[in-house]
Amino acid sequence: MFRRILLKRTAQALPTLLGVATLVFFLLHMVPGDPVDALLGETAMPADREALRHALHLDQPLIYQYGIYLSGLTTGNWGTSLVDHRPVLERITERIPATLSLATTSLLLALLLALPLGYWAARHAGKWQDRSAMTFSLLGVSIPNFWLGPLLMLLFAVALGWLPVSGMAQPGAMVLPTITLGTALAAILSRMARSSWLEAIHTDSIRTARAFGISERRIWWRHAARIAAVPLVTMFALQMGAVLGGAVITETVFDWPGLGLLTIEAIQQRDYPLVQGCVLLIASCYVLANLLADLLGLWLDPGQRKSQAA
Structure with missing residues (x-):
């Protein structure tokens, strides 16, 4: 049954990828400017241009x-x-390792921040601990990467001199881009973790566990966490695709030689094939992340599998 659902969802993703490829192609050809002028200059001979x-x-x-x-x-x-x-x-493949390393560290930082914050806020719902955690979450969602990145550079690289300003060759170069990208993801995940834990703690199975005298700590970290994991894992899978969209801005700010910076460089040079390839790969990652989120939800929740099979 799960294999049949997998094949069905994969087949549904293929038209989406075709639509993305088509949209990218026609939108790029509507952008003002001539790639021939960008390559040869406006003073080139007409024969060379043709x-x-x-x-x-x-x-x-x-x-x-x-x-x-x-x-x-x-x-x-x-x-x-x-x-x-x-x-x-070939050009895209060269840049993928840098983007993957930044995305991996950012997602790990997001998890390390989001899970404790979400648990802390849910465990003390309505109290000052909850308000403090959600204030951090609100700030993380509200502050854009193109503002937070330069602010961190001014503080830790220029004023304090602790970390390098840009690039990835120097030790510690990954710290500031990871914080810039990871905190925004942590803000989203912490709110989801809080709401998922609160929803799970009020289910019938948790009330039954309390009736059997199970300790609150075990209820929160074992029984409630298992129920809350379904929407949280789904959201995390979706963020795996969203992190590439955020990496375009973050990599540009920190001159990080990844796929996002390559996309911006290709747009500036009107390199149509390269822009199409970069955007298509990023869009494909979004589609695959949505597919992964659906499959993880089906795997973790038997009720979803039964409804899909029906």
Whole structure:
């Protein structure tokens, strides 16, 4: 039954990816500017401009270019960068490890902050502890990465001189980008952890456990935590996709050589194939994260499996 649901959800994700690829292609070709001008400059000879335009298929109808783009995606050929003439997949693959390392540390920091805060707020619901934890959560959600990042740089890199300003070559370079990206995720997860724990603690199974005389500590960390894990794990899986969207801003602020910075550089250079590849990969991660969240929810909650099977 679970395998059938997996195949069904995977089949539903494929049209979404096709829609994303189509949307990215046509939106990029609507952006003002000519990639030939960006590559050769406006003073280039007309013959050179036409030759490059023909080599890039820019003199062909848009629907023809779209067909070439889709056929390349199906064969694993994502095109060639207009700037350095290297395969798009090769350039993207070089940047993925830096983004994965930042995303992993940010998600770990988010978990280390969110779970204790969510438990603390739920255990003292309505008291000052709850209000303090939720105030932190509100600040984390409200402060954008492009503001928090430079603020941390001014404090810890410029004023105190403890950490490097940008890049990833120096020791401790990952600390500030991780804090910038991880605190926003922790704010979202802590609110979810609080609401999930409070919802779980008022279920019939918890009242039964209390009737049997089980200690409150065991009820909160064993019985209630197991019930609260279903929505929390689902939300965490969704944040795995969202972290790439936040990484675009964070990597740009800290000059972190990952996929997000590569996307911004490609947009500035009007490198259409590279932009399409970067955006398509980020969008695919969002789709896969949603698929993973659905599957984790089905795996953790037998009730969902029964309803899906029906």
